[in-house]
Amino acid sequence: MSVLVAIAITTGILSGIWGWVAVSLGLLSWAGFLGCTTYFASPKDGLKGLGLSVATNMSGVFWAMVIIHLSTMASLEILGYVITAVVAFLMCVQAxxxxxxxxxxxxxxSCATFAAGGDWQLVVPSLILGAVFGYCMKASGLWVHKVVAQPKTNAVPEMD
Structure with missing residues (x-):
């Protein structure tokens, strides 16, 4: 079994479990999948990748709330666009x-926060648990691949 197939199997299983967990806890399943996607797309693997995913997702939530709050204080619509431009610059510079x-x-x-109408209290746990599920999807897939790919040491040698 290839690594891709092993990860696909565990991702499929854990995606179904995530859907149930999200509904059971009243979380946003789609935001969790964004957290999961962040982990899979992260340039780092393992716990470093998980930390990077969560840290950057949370900074995005923060910046979205900055845009939302400052834009509501602006009396001119154009100021909202200027605020968005400045914050987008800061989102890149923080890298x-x-x-x-x-x-x-x-x-x-940030996009998850906007999509949820600024409900950061719901977005934050959804993104974090989603990233954890992403980590588990990949880690369990790699584990399955390793177990399946191990040579059989109890095999009986063939007789000539």
Whole structure:
């Protein structure tokens, strides 16, 4: 079994479980899948990738809330666009810090917050648990591949 197939199997199983968990906990299943996507797209693997995914997603939630709050204070519509431009610049510049270097993760967190109408209290746990599920999907798939690919040591040798 290839690594891809092993990860596909565990991803399929855990995606179904995530859907149930999200509904059971009243979370946004789609936002969880965005957290999962962030992990899979992250340039880092393992726990470093999980940390990078969560950190950048959470920074995106923060920046979205900055845009939402500052835009509601602006009396002119054009100021909302200027605020968005400045914050988008800051979302990119923050990537100078290694733990915030995955810019797409920041934009995913921000977009999830906008899509949820600014309900960051619901977006945050959805993104975090989604990223954890992404980590588990890949880690369990790699484990399945390793177990299946191990040579059989109890095999009986063939007789000539």
């Amino acid at each position: 100078q810090k290694a733990w915030l270097s995955f810019i797409p993760g920041t934009f995913i967190g």
